Amino acid sequence: MADQTDETKGILKRISETPVWESVFRTGIPRNRRQRMMVILNNVFLHLHPVRLPKHGIKLKYTWCMGGLSFFIFLALTVTGILLMFYYRPTVEYAYGDIIDLKEQVPLGIMREIHRWGAHLMVIAVWLHMFRVFMTGAYKSPREFNWMVGVVLLVLTMLLSFTGYLLPWDQLAIWAITVGSNMAGATPLVGTSGPGSSLLAIGDVNFVTPSSDARFALIGGRFIGEAALLRFYVLHCIGLPFVIMIFMIVHFWRVRKDGGISSPL
Amino acid sequence: MESIKHFINIISAPYVMFPLILAVFFFIFPPTDRLLAIHKKLRLYKLWTNGGGIALFSSLIIIFAFGLTDSNFRRIVTKPDNVPIAGLIFLVVFFLWWSMKQAWENDERMAQGQGPREAEDAKEKVLVWPDLVYIELIALILCTVLLIVWSIFLKAPLEEPANPTVSPNPSKAPWYFLGLQEMLVYFDPWIAGVLFPTVIIIGMMAIPFLDTNEKGCGYYSFRERKMAVSIFMFFWLVLWVFLILVGTFLRGPNWNFFGPFEPWDISKLEALTNVNLSEIIYMIWLKQRLPQNIFLREIWGFLLIFFYFGAAPLLLAKTFLKNLYARLGSLRYSLFTFLLLMAVSLPIKMILRWVFNIKYIVAIPEFFFNI
Numbered sequence: 001m002a003d004q005t006d007e008t009k010g011i012l013k014r015i016s017e018t019p020v021w022e023s024v025f026r027t028g029i030p031r032n033r034r035q036r037m038m039v040i041l042n043n044v045f046l047h048l049h050p051v052r053l054p055k056h057g058i059k060l061k062y063t064w065c066m067g068g069l070s071f072f073i074f075l076a077l078t079v080t081g082i083l084l085m086f087y088y089r090p091t092v093e094y095a096y097g098d099i100i101d102l103k104e105q106v107p108l109g110i111m112r113e114i115h116r117w118g119a120h121l122m123v124i125a126v127w128l129h130m131f132r133v134f135m136t137g138a139y140k141s142p143r144e145f146n147w148m149v150g151v152v153l154l155v156l157t158m159l160l161s162f163t164g165y166l167l168p169w170d171q172l173a174i175w176a177i178t179v180g181s182n183m184a185g186a187t188p189l190v191g192t193s194g195p196g197s198s199l200l201a202i203g204d205v206n207f208v209t210p211s212s213d214a215r216f217a218l219i220g221g222r223f224i225g226e227a228a229l230l231r232f233y234v235l236h237c238i239g240l241p242f243v244i245m246i247f248m249i250v251h252f253w254r255v256r257k258d259g260g261i262s263s264p265l
Numbered sequence: 266m267e268s269i270k271h272f273i274n275i276i277s278a279p280y281v282m283f284p285l286i287l288a289v290f291f292f293i294f295p296p297t298d299r300l301l302a303i304h305k306k307l308r309l310y311k312l313w314t315n316g317g318g319i320a321l322f323s324s325l326i327i328i329f330a331f332g333l334t335d336s337n338f339r340r341i342v343t344k345p346d347n348v349p350i351a352g353l354i355f356l357v358v359f360f361l362w363w364s365m366k367q368a369w370e371n372d373e374r375m376a377q378g379q380g381p382r383e384a385e386d387a388k389e390k391v392l393v394w395p396d397l398v399y400i401e402l403i404a405l406i407l408c409t410v411l412l413i414v415w416s417i418f419l420k421a422p423l424e425e426p427a428n429p430t431v432s433p434n435p436s437k438a439p440w441y442f443l444g445l446q447e448m449l450v451y452f453d454p455w456i457a458g459v460l461f462p463t464v465i466i467i468g469m470m471a472i473p474f475l476d477t478n479e480k481g482c483g484y485y486s487f488r489e490r491k492m493a494v495s496i497f498m499f500f501w502l503v504l505w506v507f508l509i510l511v512g513t514f515l516r517g518p519n520w521n522f523f524g525p526f527e528p529w530d531i532s533k534l535e536a537l538t539n540v541n542l543s544e545i546i547y548m549i550w551l552k553q554r555l556p557q558n559i560f561l562r563e564i565w566g567f568l569l570i571f572f573y574f575g576a577a578p579l580l581l582a583k584t585f586l587k588n589l590y591a592r593l594g595s596l597r598y599s600l601f602t603f604l605l606l607m608a609v610s611l612p613i614k615m616i617l618r619w620v621f622n623i624k625y626i627v628a629i630p631e632f633f634f635n636i
Contacts, residue, residue, distance in 0.1 A: 036394045049393040056386035056484075058397045061367065064360065065404045072405045076412065096426045103423065113416030120349035121412065123441050128360055134472075134497055135364040137481040137490065144473035151469045158441050165439050170424040172346075175436040179446065183458025186633075194455045195634035223429055262483040264384040 048252055050260050057261035062136070066129035070157075071248070073122040080115040081237065088167070090233035092226050095169035119161045126157045138262035146254040149247055156244040163236035166229060174224045177232070181224070185215035270335065274524025279511055280619040286503055287612065296495035301488070313365040321362055325355065335526045341514055345422045350440050350513050357506055367485035368494075381484035434518045434531060443512030444505055450520065451614045453625075453635045461607075468604040472497075475601050477593065496605075504611060539624035542566050559629055566627035570636065573610075578602035 015021055016029065030036040037051045056062045088098045102112050130150065133139055139147035166177045185191045189200060190213055197208040210222050220227030255261075276282060293309055295301040304310065311317045329351075332338040342351050371381040391397075438446045448457035480489040487494055515522055517529035543562050547555050556562045582590040582598060590598045617623040627636040 030394055033392070036392050039394050046394070046398070049397065052390045052392055053397060054387035055389040055391050056383040058391060058393075058400060059386065060400065061363065062383060062485075064363075065400070068401055069404060069408055072408060073412075076409070092427075099423055103420075110413065110416040113419070113421045114412050116421040117349065117415050117419070118412055120346075120440075121408075124349065124353055124356060128356065131360060131501065132364070134501075135368065135485055135494070136483060137486070138483065139473045140476070140479065140482040141473070147473050148470045151466060154469075155466060161441065162439055168423060169427045171427060171431070171433055172422065172424045174427040174429065175433055176438050178432075179436050179438040180442060183445070183454050186454035187459045188455055191455070191459075193633055194459070195629075195632055198632065224427075225429070263387045264381055264483040 048256075050256065053261060054263050056263070063261070064128060064132050066125050066132055070122060070125040070129055073118050073125055074244075074248075077115060077118050077122065078241065080111045080118065083111050084115060085237060090167065090229050092169065092229060095167065095229060099168045099170075115164075119164060123157055123161055126154050130154060133262075136262055143254075143258045143262065146251060146258055149251045149254065153244065153247050153251060156240060156247065160236065160240045160244065163232040163240060166224070166232045167236065169229065177219075177228070178224055181215055181219050181228075184218045185210075185213060187214040190214045269331075270524075270526040274527050277515060277524050278522055279515075279615070282511075283507075283612070283615060286507065290499060290503065291495065294491075294495040294498045296492045301491060310369055313362065313369045315366075318362045318366065321358060322355075325358060332525060337528050338525050341525070341529075345419055346440065347513055348419060350510070353506070354510070357502070361502070364485055365487065368487040371484055371486050372488045375486070375489075381486065383484040387483075435516060435520055437512070437516075440509060440513055443516075444508035446520075447508045447512040447516070448611060451611065451618055453633070455633065456636065461611075464604065464607050468608070471600060471604065475593070475597055475604075477597070500608060504608065539618070539622045541625045541628040542569070542623060543628060545621070545623070559631065563627050563629060566625075566636065569626060574603065574606055577606065 016025075022028075026042050027035050027038040030039040040046045040049055040051045084102070087102055089095065099112070102109060133147065133150065162177075162180060166173045186194045188194045189196045190208060191197060192208055192210050192213045192215070194214075197213070198206065200207045210216065216222065218228075218231075219225075220231045276285070291300055292304055292307065293312070295304045312321065329342075332342065341347065367382070371383075374381060437443060445457055445462060448461060451457070452461070476490070476493050478490050478493060480486070481493075514525060517523040518531040518533070519535075521533050521535055523529055523533075542565060543555060546565050547553055547562070560567075578599065581602065586598075586602075589601075593601060614623075614626075617626075625635045627634065629635065
């Protein structure tokens with residue numbers, strides 16, 4: 001290599017020796033063992049991994065790759081979601097029309113499809129990840145806490161999907177959310193149609209009414225309308241992604257801190 | 266042909282299918298040694314071999330291929346939002362088979378005094394770059410390809426614009442909540458929609474603390490932890506996936522049951538003959554009118570609930586579950602039995618409904634308090 005003159009070097013080789021390249025990729029092309037370890041340590045994204053793993057931990061038949069795919073689908077949903085936000089206005093007046101526009105005005109547009117099918121796929125991937133973790137006993141000590149974080153992530157995944165369900169503002173959307181949010185009205189004590197709601201009263205004044213109960217807090221009104229659409233939009237695009245990312249950080253961190261991939265003793 | 270369809274319609278009714286599943290489930294996933302012996306005698310473990318996998322999958326494919334020749338089946342299964350759920354069936358069966366196959370292989374190895382296969386692999390350490398990174402790269406490329414192809418060939422559905430005055434029949438929640446909606450048939454919303462989800466979340470979080478068995482961590486296995494796996498499979502496959510499938514494919518207008526080959530007839534009538542426990546006791550058995558006093562009227566239901574959640578765990582701790590109680594200690598045991606009784610109350614209520622037409626065990630509609 002050393003005796004190569006500048007003329008015989010390939011263009012890639014020359015680029016990889018520029019100061020700019022070297023300032024970005026500190027390790028160089030990982031050819032030997034030391035460089036292969038350094039490339040993981042020096043890259044913030046690859047650094048989610050350990051440097052070395054027991055061999056069963058990279059086998060597809062052990063991990064099914066479902067945890068990683070759940071995260072990847074989440075990223076794909078974030079990207080397509082951001083693109084969709086450019087064209088979508090969360091008001092009763094515009095929401096449905098904007099979806100129609102996406103459908104009819106964008107040649108070969110598949111962003112909404114990727115977002116919708118990706119959402120279904122993410123729920124399934126998270127379930128299968130949970131199933132794998134159970135079947136390998138990976139929730140056992142010392143990983144109890146991370147299993148609990150995982151349960152929270154599962155619930156948040158379904159809530160993300162649920163809040164997104166309303167946004168197209170079609171018949172399927174509002175009635176699915178009506179069915180779902182009616183349950184909140186049945187919460188004991190704080191839902192109008194829940195047991196014990198009449199107990200929270202002074203004399204004839206009821207504190208739990210259709211305009212002040214748990215369902216009202218969820219959808220911002222007595223029926224699925226403008227306020228519910230805005231609430232679900234904010235939760236779907238900002239609120240829940242923010243929360244789920246915090247839990248994901250904890251989840252990934254704890255995978256490493258609790259000893260990496262589960263192994264037989 | 267028609268008679269096969271008719272037969273499938275009949276056995277897929279929840280009150281036929283569910284008891285059938287209950288009857289075979291604990292032989293397929295035996296929680297105790299005695300059931301495991303029967304399981305072996307019946308050679309059910311053959312399911313978890315390559316031959317068993319081929320048989321499972323080809324029967325699934327045959328059912329689907331046969332079903333798709335029928336217009337009613339086709340209409341419901343190929344509805345764009347139901348496609349992922351049809352896919353879910355194949356994925357769940359495949360991964361169930363794959364995990365149980367590895368579990369049985371490991372069980373056999375350990376029966377011969379060897380360690381699980383994972384322990385052998387784990388002796389060797391590999392570098393993440395490139396051994397893991399390229400697997401991840403391939404996985405995410407395949408996943409991207411799948412999503413793009415799926416998105417090109419299947420357009421996201423969009424129905425009529427939202428209209429709060431016209432409610433579709435049936436109105437269904439998103440598919441992953443259909444298990445909860447299916448429970449609404451048997452319980453009031455405050456139980457099916459609020460209490461059960463809360464208990465499910467708490468129960469799932471409690472798993473690592475209730476399962477004190479230290480074996481079976483880091484490798485697939487069944488025999489070392491058959492009770493835990495059996496219970497989990499029951500919740501995950503029967504009370505979760507199966508109820509979602511019922512809610513998605515077999516519930517039509519007015520949430521009536523429709524077989525997979527039955528047209529969704531909006532005027533199908535189901536007789537509402539359900540009665541409350543208090544009505545059975547006072548009006549049918551004692552041949553008198555319901556007492557005016559609410560508490561007196563519902564005392565029997567309350568006693569039953571009290572016995573179920575209060576006395577039954579104590580009795581079980583002294584008898585059938587003596588060993589379990591000794592192993593878990595009183596706090597863990599109480600939590601475990603509470604969660605288990607809570608979960609089992611669903612199949613119990615189903616059977617009470619189908620056999621005795623029981624609507625509520627405790628019925629106080631005055632306070633929306635019905636169980």
